[in-house]
Amino acid sequence: MNLVFLGLPGTGKGTQAKILAEKLAVPHIATGDIFRSAIANKTELGQKLKQYLEQGALVPDQVTCGIMEARLQEEDAKQGFILDGFPRTIVQGEALDESLSKLGLKLDGVVYFAAGEDVLIARLSGRRVCESCGATYHLVFNPPAQKDLCQLCGGKLIQRHDDREATVKNRLIVNRDNNEDLRKYYESRGLLITVDAENPLQQVTSEIFNKLGVS
Ligand code: AP5
Numbered sequence: 001m002n003l004v005f006l007g008l009p010g011t012g013k014g015t016q017a018k019i020l021a022e023k024l025a026v027p028h029i030a031t032g033d034i035f036r037s038a039i040a041n042k043t044e045l046g047q048k049l050k051q052y053l054e055q056g057a058l059v060p061d062q063v064t065c066g067i068m069e070a071r072l073q074e075e076d077a078k079q080g081f082i083l084d085g086f087p088r089t090i091v092q093g094e095a096l097d098e099s100l101s102k103l104g105l106k107l108d109g110v111v112y113f114a115a116g117e118d119v120l121i122a123r124l125s126g127r128r129v130c131e132s133c134g135a136t137y138h139l140v141f142n143p144p145a146q147k148d149l150c151q152l153c154g155g156k157l158i159q160r161h162d163d164r165e166a167t168v169k170n171r172l173i174v175n176r177d178n179n180e181d182l183r184k185y186y187e188s189r190g191l192l193i194t195v196d197a198e199n200p201l202q203q204v205t206s207e208i209f210n211k212l213g214v215s
Contacts, residue, residue: 001024002080012201
């Protein structure tokens with residue numbers, strides 16, 4: 001299956017993409033993860049991206065589309081993929097169509113994570129991520145067994161810089177209109193599969209699996 005996970009920051013795209021990608025044995029391709037890794041590795045690209053992520057601003061479309069076009073050409077994406085956080089603008093949506101068409105591929109569905117913004121602020125401010133393996137937790141909704149420690153690899157749990165309150169608000173503002181434009185873009189093409197992302201985590205997983213026919 002070739003899928004896009006679409007939704008505002010904190011709706012649970014990354015959490016659910018990891019679960020479904022493992023189930024389907026396809027890569028989970030997240031632009032945010034690619035960018036953070038470039039920053040952590042202090043690559044030339046990473047130095048350029050840092051300011052955008054710190055401010056919760058969008059990385060320019062040209063840069064993002066170039067990276068994703070190359071990523072989709074990699075061998076592992078031939079058997080299917082879940083795109084998380086891309087596309088995030090109509091320009092990116094059109095670039096994705098073009099990249100897929102060059103590869104002879106098409107999207108099978110766009111899972112849209114519907115949730116109100118008040119829920120999202122609580123989700124993002126309580127999120128903790130493992131600095132070693134990237135696993136995601138929440139202080140209240142999905143706490144680790146041992147405080148501040150990843151239960152998968154024992155790594156230290158940290159708060160993402162862009163999960164601080166001022167940046168969270170900016171991220172929601174920056175993404176609001178683009179998110180709605182893309183929702184309509186995919187709805188008009190009959191690709192949209194909406195899930196109620198305000199439900200508890202396992203319930204959201206079940207709804208996604210049911211709607212995609214995954215058992
Ligand atoms: P990115 O890393 O993609 O961040 P985001 O879109 O802001 O999404 P998040 O990762 O914050 O949220 P999520 O929906 O994955 O939620 P999660 O599953 O973690 O992007 C970071 C930055 O990179 C952007 O700000 C931008 O600068 C840049 N960027 C990325 N893509 C770009 C693009 N295409 N173009 C331009 N710039 C781009 O869940 C959140 C929390 O809630 C967790 O703690 C989780 O445990 C908890 N949780 C999840 N589901 C539930 C549930 N059902 N109930 C209760 N808690 C839940």
